[in-house]
Amino acid sequence: MKEKLGKALIKAIEKQGIENPTVNIEHPEDNTFGDFSTNLALVYSKQLNLAPKIIAEKIIEELKKDLLGEVKSIEIAGPGFINFKIKDDFFANQVLDISKNIKDFGKNDLDKGKKIMVEYTDPNPFKIFHIGHLMANTIGESLSRIIEFSGAKVVRACYQGDIGLHVAKTIWAVLKNRQENINIKYLGDMYVFGSNKYEEDEIAKKEIIEVNKKIFEKLDKEINKIYDFGKKISLEYFDEIYKKLDSKFDNFFFESEVADDGIKIVREFLKKGIFEESEGAIVFPGEKYGEHTRVFINSQGLPTYEAKELGLTQKKFKLYPKLSESIVITANEQNAYFKVILASLNVMYPEIAKKMKHLSHGILRPSSGKMSSRKGNIVSADDLIAEFESLVEEKLKGRELDKKEYEEIKKAVAIAGLKFTILRQSIGGDIIYDPLKAVSFEGDSGPYLQYAVVRANAILIKSQEVEISKNVKILPETVSILEKLILRFPEVVERSRKEYSTHYIVTYLIELSSAFNSYYANNQIINSEDSLSPYRVMITKVFAEIMKNGLWILGIKVPEKM
RNA sequence: GCUCUUGUAGUUCAAUGGAUAGAACAGAACUCUUCUAAGGUUUUGAUGUAGGUUCGAUUCCUACCAAGAGCACCA
Numbered sequence: 001m002k003e004k005l006g007k008a009l010i011k012a013i014e015k016q017g018i019e020n021p022t023v024n025i026e027h028p029e030d031n032t033f034g035d036f037s038t039n040l041a042l043v044y045s046k047q048l049n050l051a052p053k054i055i056a057e058k059i060i061e062e063l064k065k066d067l068l069g070e071v072k073s074i075e076i077a078g079p080g081f082i083n084f085k086i087k088d089d090f091f092a093n094q095v096l097d098i099s100k101n102i103k104d105f106g107k108n109d110l111d112k113g114k115k116i117m118v119e120y121t122d123p124n125p126f127k128i129f130h131i132g133h134l135m136a137n138t139i140g141e142s143l144s145r146i147i148e149f150s151g152a153k154v155v156r157a158c159y160q161g162d163i164g165l166h167v168a169k170t171i172w173a174v175l176k177n178r179q180e181n182i183n184i185k186y187l188g189d190m191y192v193f194g195s196n197k198y199e200e201d202e203i204a205k206k207e208i209i210e211v212n213k214k215i216f217e218k219l220d221k222e223i224n225k226i227y228d229f230g231k232k233i234s235l236e237y238f239d240e241i242y243k244k245l246d247s248k249f250d251n252f253f254f255e256s257e258v259a260d261d262g263i264k265i266v267r268e269f270l271k272k273g274i275f276e277e278s279e280g281a282i283v284f285p286g287e288k289y290g291e292h293t294r295v296f297i298n299s300q301g302l303p304t305y306e307a308k309e310l311g312l313t314q315k316k317f318k319l320y321p322k323l324s325e326s327i328v329i330t331a332n333e334q335n336a337y338f339k340v341i342l343a344s345l346n347v348m349y350p351e352i353a354k355k356m357k358h359l360s361h362g363i364l365r366p367s368s369g370k371m372s373s374r375k376g377n378i379v380s381a382d383d384l385i386a387e388f389e390s391l392v393e394e395k396l397k398g399r400e401l402d403k404k405e406y407e408e409i410k411k412a413v414a415i416a417g418l419k420f421t422i423l424r425q426s427i428g429g430d431i432i433y434d435p436l437k438a439v440s441f442e443g444d445s446g447p448y449l450q451y452a453v454v455r456a457n458a459i460l461i462k463s464q465e466v467e468i469s470k471n472v473k474i475l476p477e478t479v480s481i482l483e484k485l486i487l488r489f490p491e492v493v494e495r496s497r498k499e500y501s502t503h504y505i506v507t508y509l510i511e512l513s514s515a516f517n518s519y520y521a522n523n524q525i526i527n528s529e530d531s532l533s534p535y536r537v538m539i540t541k542v543f544a545e546i547m548k549n550g551l552w553i554l555g556i557k558v559p560e561k562m
Numbered sequence: 563g564c565u566c567u568u569g570u571a572g573u574u575c576a577a578u579g580g581a582u583a584g585a586a587c588a589g590a591a592c593u594c595u596u597c598u599a600a601g602g603u604u605u606u607g608a609u610g611u612a613g614g615u616u617c618g619a620u621u622c623c624u625a626c627c628a629a630g631a632g633c634a635c636c637a
Contacts, residue, residue: 029584305637334632424575454600
């Protein structure tokens with residue numbers, strides 16, 4: 001429909017003497033204006049030296065010559081907008097068509113045949129898996145799914161820092177505070193301990209640097225043993241969290257695997273004059289490229305995160321030479337650092353640099369109180385999930401559910417609340433949530449979306465029992481906003497893909513659910529006396545399927561009952 | 563100090579340069595003898611300040627104010 005209108009509008013404006021016009025068609029925010037609108041007359045009023053309203057009239061005259069059958073009315077409004085109203089039966093028929101092939105509804109071909117890598121989460125063994133990792137995971141998983149909906153094969157990658165100073169801090173602390181049972185909690189505590197000592201204590205700092213060197217050399221048996229065990233239990237622990245979050249990686253990269261390659265790249269380009277030596281370290285003089293200088297290899301000859309990132313990037317493209325895009329998601333405190341990396345890549349490997357896309361997220365914090373990573377009181381992903389689960393438990397009190405259902409609902413609803421909180425706003429900013437209302441299950445929330453689908457599903461089950469015909473013979477004379485919103489799903493997915501944004505999906509699903517809830521309140525869907533009942537059941541089915549797909553994109557599961 | 567990001571109802575978020583700036587929560591008033599009321603209906607309330615560009619600015623530019631992050635051997 002949109003394409004048809006677009007073509008007709010282009011034809012009409014070209015007749016006014018505009019070459020290669022760009023036509024903007026949107027849905028007016030206020031739907032009483034119509035179903036589509038264009039600002040065409042406003043845009044070209046200057047070029048044509050005519051008042052927008054006059055141009056609009058001329059356009060409408062042209063349009064009327066081959067008036068589209070589906071259009072109910074065309075009007076000029078405001079400063080010169082052209083508003084289109086579409087006939088109701090068009091919407092009803094479209095929804096009926098969609099219902100016949102609902103499975104793929106919402107998919108598009110923007111990335112057809114492409115292979116795209118998304119790197120996200122990136123937790124570090126020997127350190128806590130904290131809220132930041134949870135955020136990156138939620139965002140990365142959802143973006144991956146949006147890109148899959150656009151036809152690409154997505155390679156999900158996770159880059160883990162299994163080597164570097166943070167590991168040395170933990171292992172040094174373990175050596176100082178030996179304990180029989182080494183578990184995740186203990187390792188987390190040891191990192192905090194080592195990290196603090198590194199800041200405060202000069203002697204400790206020297207020892208930690210020494211340990212760091214030994215980890216690289218792999219000659220100290222004692223250290224190797226702690227290292228291997230610590231890495232193993234860290235990775236097992238991460239796997240458990242990924243299961244909870246319903247995300248799976250195709251490829252795990254480790255810093256230890258890319259360190260040597262990183263050094264090679266830096267040394268190679270040091271000879272070519274891209275890098276420079278400075279105070280015993282090898283640095284990239286970013287000022288030449290509008291950035292700042294950063295150390296790639298430190299004065300001990302060890303690669304920093306920067307050099308390793310180069311090695312990682314090279315490895316990604318060696319493994320998958322056909323990648324058309326490589327997306328990396330990190331916290332936004334790394335923005336400046338990433339700009340320097342990209343600037344250096346742009347000099348060394350411009351073809352690769354073009355394909356890199358860096359996205360960053362802010363921090364997730366409660367509206368009251370402030371967290372300091374220095375002091376180590378970072379909230380772990382596990383604790384946060386547990387907090388959400390206990391809030392759900394409160395809500396579930398007094399409901400009659402068997403134990404299995406109870407557990408399923410608790411998990412699904414807690415994760416939904418959490419992921420919704422993260423995905424509902426545009427990526428990049430901090431997310432502030434009220435811990436008391438963490439997921440208030442009223443209003444805009446993950447559980448609200450789930451609840452709408454659960455209710456729709458209950459109706460669909462009942463419709464089979466009552467045997468409402470699946471043959472839709474009669475369409476309603478007037479349609480509601482529900483039908484109109486249903487048709488917009490594909491364009492919402494496209495926009496999300498183009499802008500790397502998850503929140504358009506969230507906003508859309510909220511609007512759609514709200515429209516359905518309203519429909520549900522105003523229409524009795526199952527009524528064997530009513531000839532419109534088959535249509536209403538059909539639309540309920542379409543709604544439920546879109547919600548299922550939309551929530552899948554967000555990484556949210558729908559429980560059977562709530 | 564320098565660089566970047568962000569300032570929208572009491573609160574948390576929306577708004578491809580467009581129309582009367584949308585929601586949700588909180589506040590006020592309704593609504594279950596009807597398919598799950600974690601629902602629905604109605605209602606009060608906002609663009610940090612000062613300029614500029616534009617037919618039109620929450621959006622673009624400049625300055626100021628405020629908050630956050632980053633500024634060489636951490637990741």
